[in-house]
Amino acid sequence: MSLPLEPPAAPGSADPHHPFDQAIALVSAGENRWRGATSAAYANMVGPFGGVTAAQALSGVLRHPSLLGTPVALTVNFAAALAPGEFEVVARPLRTNRSTQHWVVEMLQGGEPVLSATVFTALRRAGWSADDAPAPAAAAAHSVPRMGQRARVAWVDRYDMRFIDGALPTEWNGEPGAARSLLWLRDAPPRPLDFASLTAIADAFFPRIFLRRRKIVPIGTVSMTTYFHADAAQLAIVGDHHLLGEASATTFQRGYFEQNARLWSERGELLCGSHQIVYYKE
């Protein structure tokens, strides 16, 4: 794609040459409307990696001149696999209150909707707080070996993953496995964390069914919701360090399973909780 890139609207730390920044670059195409393109660097088996698609949808809100505050909740519904090439993002502020804002987003290709999303943003203030989801114990990131690269799909190589528990099976033998994973992960090459990259990282956990069944079956995330517990200043402090991620699944029923994930900073702050419902084929 030779889409003209707009300088990133995000903090000065963003690097326009990083593949993630290139992937989420959008150009204005009128009121509430943006144009972008899929990125070969984040290709998946069928269509692009959903985490980057979600970040592209959010990007339309993050660049919007009317944006109030930072993202608190994001739900993305994947209605169709994106074809390689251009897409449009329509990001419309539905309702703006004093310190909060509700957004409705659609992504289209050839005029057909391929994604819907809702975003809630808010000005956040410090106050009473409590953390009841402490980070699990884990050896330091630098002491855990990085997963081998040259994955079957491009997007996997865009993440530095260091598994403490629940790596992909070495034998795809169809025996029952455990669905939980615990790992350090960050962008590869490293990139300072922001809301767009955190959105994508929250989707970078392999589908739990691959681990649970020790078998590759056709899957697709249908809907993903991420709750952001950190503000922009906290993400800036994380910088390009690894995040600790935990992913698990509750139940696999009638073609859909629920996957739950959490991401902490190295300092142990819960940055986000993320949930998704995933289609699987028998």
Place this chain on the structure above:
Amino acid sequence: MSLPLEPPAAPGSADPHHPFDQAIALVSAGENRWRGATSAAYANMVGPFGGVTAAQALSGVLRHPSLLGTPVALTVNFAAALAPGEFEVVARPLRTNRSTQHWVVEMLQGGEPVLSATVFTALRRAGWSADDAPAPAAAAAHSVPRMGQRARVAWVDRYDMRFIDGALPTEWNGEPGAARSLLWLRDAPPRPLDFASLTAIADAFFPRIFLRRRKIVPIGTVSMTTYFHADAAQLAIVGDHHLLGEASATTFQRGYFEQNARLWSERGELLCGSHQIVYYKE
């Protein structure tokens, strides 16, 4: 309200005289468009109980002549407190595939959006399944006393709640408490379970911050996502029996906390997982 009630489109078991059926009754107002009204029987401190508002939004999809399958995922964003009285629901099928359908929903009052929602529905098929979230051990519902009635807000009396753990504090002393609850609950009076009532029940857990802080502070659910793991036949088998519900919270940060809930049938089937992000005031 003297809104003319339409006979419920739902299964024959629905009772048009039940307050919940009256609350979720909608009348057609053109293509993709429905009219309904808030229900005094489900009033909350400010505006109506969000669980019933979510069910009213879903009701526009459940009654839609183009509906394919049953709900798998529902996200509801509460953009403003509803005023007592009429509302409009606009439920639009965004994309229909062979066995799945994506919906975008808005609720309006006086032409202003008060809620946005997305719904994913699908035809579900039996196949490989696994349940990794078994129901917690709990004494039988009939052996656990029902919480006292005549609550401060009307909606609480519309649910039969039997707490095994994590009831509301008897002393609001501001001392740190545990955020987790385990309880049996069902509609009061009893009503056969369906997707609309399960949606509302998933929001019937008291805000975790009340238990965590042993203090009542102003709160409001901002966004709620429910994943349905059961199909209509499974819900029909549950009938009007109690569900076992568990609710907890991860973190309370900068004015928002994440609440997670699960609901099982008496037979121990996980019927849904539900997540929400809730505003709180210091």
